[in-house]
Amino acid sequence: MRKYIVAGNWKMNTTVPEGVELAKAVVAAAKELPANVELVVAPPFTHLYPVAEALKGSKVKLSAQNCADHEKGAYTGEVAVNMLTSVGCEYTILGHSERRQYYGETDEKLVVKTKLALEAGLKVILCVGENLDEREAGKHFDVVTAQTKAVLYNFTAEDLKKVVIAYEPVWAIGTGKTATAAQAEEIHACIRSVIAEKFGLEAADDMTILYGGSCKPSNAKELFAEKDIDGGLIGGAALKAEDFLGIAKSF
Ligand code: PEP
Secondary structure (H helix, E strand, C coil): CCCEEEEEECCCCCCHHHHHHHHHHHHHHHCCCCCCEEEEEECCHHHHHHHHHHHCCCCCEEEECCCCCCCCCCCCCCCCHHHHHHCCCCEEEECCHHHHHHCCCCHHHHHHHHHHHHHCCCEEEEEECCCHHHHHCCCHHHHHHHHHHHHHCCCCHHHHCCEEEEECCHHHCCCCCCCCHHHHHHHHHHHHHHHHHHHCHHHHHHCEEEECCCCCHHHHHHHHCCCCCCEEEECHHHHCHHHHHHHHCCC
């Protein structure tokens, strides 16, 4: 059964006390949500433990924004998957375009990270998406297809039950420019067909595919009405509980 998810990527925003307040506000507002919509928050690493405490007793899930590509050892500044599960993370985001662009995250690294995360019992929110040049050159379907295959074709249909894909056109992230519902839907449908090609129709139909890129309460309804858009990965609007929940109520 396909799950509907709204996940908030807080990126490098909020202090720990601010993050805890935000988490508490999300928990309070989440009570009004229908049971078939899952809420996920992805604060910075420093916030995970206190935010996990704030989420206790609620249905809101905790996610990291990244994980290390090694299990443990001499990797200064990195955070391993078993550290994430030990503070109560259920998810990790991987392959966000900011990590691909600024931190040299390659598809090869993402295969390693996805493997480590799944083995540790974490679910993965894998981000894919084309940049503006690629869109203007008409290469968006090819880029997203290649990114999806490069990581997920190394796994099994069973593994894919623990994976969520987030389509995030880079030109729409934090720019206020949202993809139209039709532009997003055609890419989501393409991703679903890429999954079907290797893993079969059932796996493709069960796959949750989120849209990300300037999603807000005013445009979420139109996006989520599309048959292949199963929720959102939200950046800026996830920093205000009211907006985040406004998006989640748009199904
Ligand atoms: C994101 O970075 O995942 C994102 C979707 O950001 P924004 O909503 O701010 O565009």
